[in-house]
Amino acid sequence: MALWTRSGRLPAQAAAPAAETPPGGGTDGGAAGGTACGTERGKGSGGEAAGRPAPVGSLEGPREGRPNSGPAAETAAHRSSGSQDESRGGGQDGDRQSVTRDPRQDGDRDSDQGTPRDGGSDGGTHGTGTGTGSTPERRPRHEVGAHAGTDGGTDGRADAENGRADAETHGGTDRGTDAGTDGGTHGAPEGRPRPDGEGDRAAVAEPGGWRSRLPVAARVLRHGATALAAAVVAAALLLPSKLGHLTAPVFLRIPVEGIFGVAVLLLLGPGGPGRLRRAIPALAGVGLGLMAVLKLLDLGFDGVYKRPFDLVLDWVLLDYGQSFLKDSVGSAGAIGVVVGALLLVVLVLCLTTWAAVRLNRVLARHSAAAVGGTLVLGTVWVVCAALGVRNTAVPVAADSSAEFLQDRVQQVRAGLRDKEEFARVAADDDFADLPADRLLTGLRGKDVIFAFIESYGRSALEDPEIAPSVSALLADTDRRLRGAGWSSRSGFLTSPTYGGGSWLAHSTFNSGLWIKNQQRYRTLTSGDRMTLTEAFRKTGAWRTVGIMPGVTRSWPEGKFYGLDHVYDSRSMGYKGPKFSWTPVPDQYSLSAFERLEHGKPGRGPMMAEIMLASSHNPWAPLPRTLGWDEIGDGSVYDSVKEEGEDPGEVWKDPSRVRTEYGRAIEYSLTSLLSYVEEYGGENTVLVFLGDHQPVSTVTGDRLGRDVPATILARDPAVLDRIAGWGWQPGLKPGPDAPVWPMDAFRDRFLSAYGDRSAAATVAPAGG
Numbered sequence: 163m164a165l166w167t168r169s170g171r172l173p174a175q176a177a178a179p180a181a182e183t184p185p186g187g188g189t190d191g192g193a194a195g196g197t198a199c200g201t202e203r204g205k206g207s208g209g210e211a212a213g214r215p216a217p218v219g220s221l222e223g224p225r226e227g228r229p230n231s232g233p234a235a236e237t238a239a240h241r242s243s244g245s246q247d248e249s250r251g252g253g254q255d256g257d258r259q260s261v262t263r264d265p266r267q268d269g270d271r272d273s274d275q276g277t278p279r280d281g282g283s284d285g286g287t288h289g290t291g292t293g294t295g296s297t298p299e300r301r302p303r304h305e306v307g308a309h310a311g312t313d314g315g316t317d318g319r320a321d322a323e324n325g326r327a328d329a330e331t332h333g334g335t336d337r338g339t340d341a342g343t344d345g346g347t348h349g350a351p352e353g354r355p356r357p358d359g360e361g362d363r364a365a366v367a368e369p370g371g372w373r374s375r376l377p378v379a380a381r382v383l384r385h386g387a388t389a390l391a392a393a394v395v396a397a398a399l400l401l402p403s404k405l406g407h408l409t410a411p412v413f414l415r416i417p418v419e420g421i422f423g424v425a426v427l428l429l430l431g432p433g434g435p436g437r438l439r440r441a442i443p444a445l446a447g448v449g450l451g452l453m454a455v456l457k458l459l460d461l462g463f464d465g466v467y468k469r470p471f472d473l474v475l476d477w478v479l480l481d482y483g484q485s486f487l488k489d490s491v492g493s494a495g496a497i498g499v500v501v502g503a504l505l506l507v508v509l510v511l512c513l514t515t516w517a518a519v520r521l522n523r524v525l526a527r528h529s530a531a532a533v534g535g536t537l538v539l540g541t542v543w544v545v546c547a548a549l550g551v552r553n554t555a556v557p558v559a560a561d562s563s564a565e566f567l568q569d570r571v572q573q574v575r576a577g578l579r580d581k582e583e584f585a586r587v588a589a590d591d592d593f594a595d596l597p598a599d600r601l602l603t604g605l606r607g608k609d610v611i612f613a614f615i616e617s618y619g620r621s622a623l624e625d626p627e628i629a630p631s632v633s634a635l636l637a638d639t640d641r642r643l644r645g646a647g648w649s650s651r652s653g654f655l656t657s658p659t660y661g662g663g664s665w666l667a668h669s670t671f672n673s674g675l676w677i678k679n680q681q682r683y684r685t686l687t688s689g690d691r692m693t694l695t696e697a698f699r700k701t702g703a704w705r706t707v708g709i710m711p712g713v714t715r716s717w718p719e720g721k722f723y724g725l726d727h728v729y730d731s732r733s734m735g736y737k738g739p740k741f742s743w744t745p746v747p748d749q750y751s752l753s754a755f756e757r758l759e760h761g762k763p764g765r766g767p768m769m770a771e772i773m774l775a776s777s778h779n780p781w782a783p784l785p786r787t788l789g790w791d792e793i794g795d796g797s798v799y800d801s802v803k804e805e806g807e808d809p810g811e812v813w814k815d816p817s818r819v820r821t822e823y824g825r826a827i828e829y830s831l832t833s834l835l836s837y838v839e840e841y842g843g844e845n846t847v848l849v850f851l852g853d854h855q856p857v858s859t860v861t862g863d864r865l866g867r868d869v870p871a872t873i874l875a876r877d878p879a880v881l882d883r884i885a886g887w888g889w890q891p892g893l894k895p896g897p898d899a900p901v902w903p904m905d906a907f908r909d910r911f912l913s914a915y916g917d918r919s920a921a922a923t924v925a926p927a928g929g
Contacts, residue, residue: 388524391517395420398450398514399563403460403470406863411553415560416543424536427525447518451511453563456570458510465858468660468867473570474577475679479663486743491809577681584682588675588691593912598701600917604883606703608875609760610769610847612695614668615830616778617823618852620654620868621861623894627817628824628860635828636894639835643893646839647876651884652895654868655904657854662779664712667853667869667904669693672723674908687722694908696724698769705765709734709755709772711746725771729758738796739803741776746796747785748776749833753793756841767845774834777826779857782807784825787832790840816859823860835893838874848874870895871907883914 373380399417402408423446430439459471487496525532545551547559593601622632640650658678659666669677669686672693677683698704706726710717713730720728731745734754741747746754755772759765776785783806785799792798812818838848852869855861872893875881887910888900902910 388520391520394513394517395450395521398454398510400560401454401457402562403457403566404464405461405858406464407556408461409555411556414553415556415558416539416546417563418543418559418561419563421536421540421543424521424525424532425540427522428529428533428536443518443522444515447515448511450518451514453567454510454514455507457566458506466661467663468858468863470569470573472577472679473574475580475681478680577679580679581681581685584675584685588673588686588689591674591691593697593909594692596916601697601701601912602703602915603917604915605847605880607767608845608847608877608880609767609843610698610704611772611849612770613772613774613834613848613850614664614853615774615827615834615850616664616776616853617856618777618827618830618869619657619855619861620865620870621855622824622827622852623870624865624897625820625861627820628827631824632827632831633894635831636892639831639839640893642839643835643874648838648842648874649876649878649881650872650874650891650893651881651887651889652870652872652892653887653889653899654895654901655851655871655907656901657852657867657869657904659854660867661855661857664773664853668773670904671851671907672696674905676903676905687719693723694911695769695771696722697912699724699726704767704769705759706769707755707759707771709751709770711744711748711751712773712775712778714745723771729754734758736796738799741783741785741799741803741806742780742809743778744775746775747799747833748774748830749785749788749790749837750793750796750799751775752833752837753790756837760841774830776833777823777830780809780813781819781822781826782809782812784822784829787829787836790836813859820860823856842876844876846876847880848872850874868901869904887914 396417397413399419400413400415402412427443430442456471456473463469463471463476484496484500487499491499543559546557551558621628623629643650655671657667658670658676666677666679666683669675669683672695673686673691674694675682675686675691677686692700695706699706706724708720708723708725708728710720710728710730711734713728714732717728717730734746734751736746736750736754738747738750751772751774755770759768759770783803785802786805788798788802807822812822834848834850838846842848849872851871854869855865855867872895873881873884873889874893890896890899
């Protein structure tokens with residue numbers, strides 16, 4: 163057994179009644195430290211063990227005041243020391259003999275157990291002084307390796323076979339008992355490995371340390387850290403992946419994954435040998451952190467796109483998100499958000515890893531209690547699951563993380579298969595081989611404008627806070643247009659995206675294919691499928707142009723869409739300011755279209771695709787409607803922007819966000835419809851629609867993904883061709899208006915306005 167003195171006591175020895183050494187007995191002034199004697203070969207106090215020299219402190223035989231109890235008393239004391247409560251600071255020997263102890267021995271406590279410990283020798287120069295020759299100690303198995311052998315961090319080792327002490331290192335280790343250093347380096351006896359988590363318990367607090375001065379605070383801190391670790395693990399397991407589920411009751415459940423994880427660690431033995439076994443908790447913590455990060459991504463995507471983050475297809479959207487932030491709040495703000503997001507990821511990973519390792523240490527120290535607790539919690543979980551016990555609206559027996567991981571595995575598999583499946587669908591096009599002279603015959607000689615209004619969704623027409631003003635605007639404009647000879651029909655299209663990703667909606671509308679992710683978009687735009695705008699160019703009867711105020715860099719997709727010329731934010735002559743994300747106000751974009759293309763004298767029929775971006779998030783500050791002769795080069799908007807709202811202030815209040823969204827939609831609709839009133843003619847045909855619903859801050863997760871779509875024309879024959887669609891008269895579709903998937907529009911439009919004999923042979927897509 164390892165001998166102890168005031169400078170190197172073991173936790174178990176402090177509580178053992180028979181393990182005390184009377185003052186003045188069995189000590190050696192600190193000249194040689196960490197001396198060991200045999201725990202099984204001892205023949206009595208001061209006697210030599212068989213086959214090895216007697217340890218220092220017992221060579222002189224029994225001293226006055228110290229009983230020579232022999233092997234029997236040593237065995238009794240040995241057993242008694244292992245069974246005492248660790249919180250007791252003193253004790254009695256086998257004969258109930260009172261002893262006197264130095265008060266400094268009670269000065270410090272173990273950081274995990276609260277067990278009395280004593281500091282090392284002065285300055286770390288010497289190891290422990292000596293020990294008793296008559297009191298062998300038995301330490302609990304989980305404390306093996308926690309005894310400090312030296313104060314200076316030197317790990318002394320003694321041969322358990324011959325009992326020789328290494329006097330040069332001033333420390334010793336009985337290989338059958340324990341080993342370690344006060345500097346935090348701990349030995350492990352052969353055949354009895356140190357469990358995980360014992361490193362911090364082996365550090366011996368120096369006399370006068372804060373743990374000895376504030377034992378209650380140390381105990382509270384220790385238990386608080388364990389409680390925090392448990393809370394971190396539970397929160398990561400119970401964290402939902404949808405914003406609508408992010409409520410307090412969700413976190414007051416029993417996660418089956420946690421019970422299973424504890425059971426696995428107990429089966430493996432949390433204190434067992436081997437690097438892999440010791441690394442398992444850390445690896446589990448990293449995995450738990452990655453799952454939590456993925457759930458946070460899902461929460462973000464659910465708030466914007468109303469769908470989970472796709473591990474295969476959505477990484478590019480993070481770059482688009484960074485570009486949006488840069489355009490909205492500037493480079494410094496965008497960098498700050500990115501850095502904050504990265505720090506959050508690192509923090510989550512560090513917290514979950516620390517929590518898993520910390521809890522594994524607790525399991526190592528309290529494995530018996532952990533087994534019982536795991537059985538109880540497992541039983542409670544099974545009973546709650548069988549009886550359907552619920553915590554308000556959610557079941558108490560939770561398995562959400564297991565379902566989450568299963569869904570992600572299926573999502574990854576589907577994403578990997580999607581490219582090939584989509585390529586097969588895209589290759590099937592009933593209009594691909596239709597002769598040009600049979601395409602769009604019902605619109606020959608017309609100026610056809612396709613206008614997308616950013617974030618113009620069903621919510622703008624049916625949300626009780628937003629709809630009244632928007633509906634009034636449409637009703638008033640409809641009366642004026644009907645008085646001027648215009649007619650209109652309206653319905654709804656279901657967008658493939660929500661809250662963002664406008665290009666997915668544009669490509670779905672144009673291609674007749676459901677473009678729901680970036681991979682499909684890239685596959686489509688790298689192919690040769692005929693788009694709706696390409697069909698106009700294919701006939702040779704129209705000049706095709708694009709007005710793209712949101713495009714700020716090279717846009718090669720313009721060729722895919724069959725546009726003869728594209729005007730982006732850099733080529734429209736705009737000299738005014740940006741309005742948050744929007745580079746160019748909508749009214750200026752329409753004014754530039756009139757100046758650069760539509761208003762040119764002597765031109766032929768034209769097909770234009772126009773993107774109106776002023777109703778793009780964050781909807782502040784907003785431009786206001788000007789007279790068409792006031793717009794000029796756009797410099798007038800400098801003063802207009804100063805009148806607008808601060809987006810940071812607007813987004814502090816969801817009610818103000820909805821108000822500003824409604825105002826943005828009104829501005830875009832007013833700009834477009836007033837353009838038609840001002841510059842439209844007998845041959846003008848306008849198709850305008852939304853690209854997607856706004857973010858959930860506006861919609862409140864209501865009213866789905868539908869967007870309004872309207873066809874407006876002066877020529878009655880234009881609307882007669884779509885009489886079979888069932889669309890409702892007017893600029894505003896009613897709640898019961900027909901709803902099509904957006905990918906159905908291309909084929910229905912080409913069928914309605916193409917050669918009648920050709921249209922009869924083509925089955926319209928969608929429902």
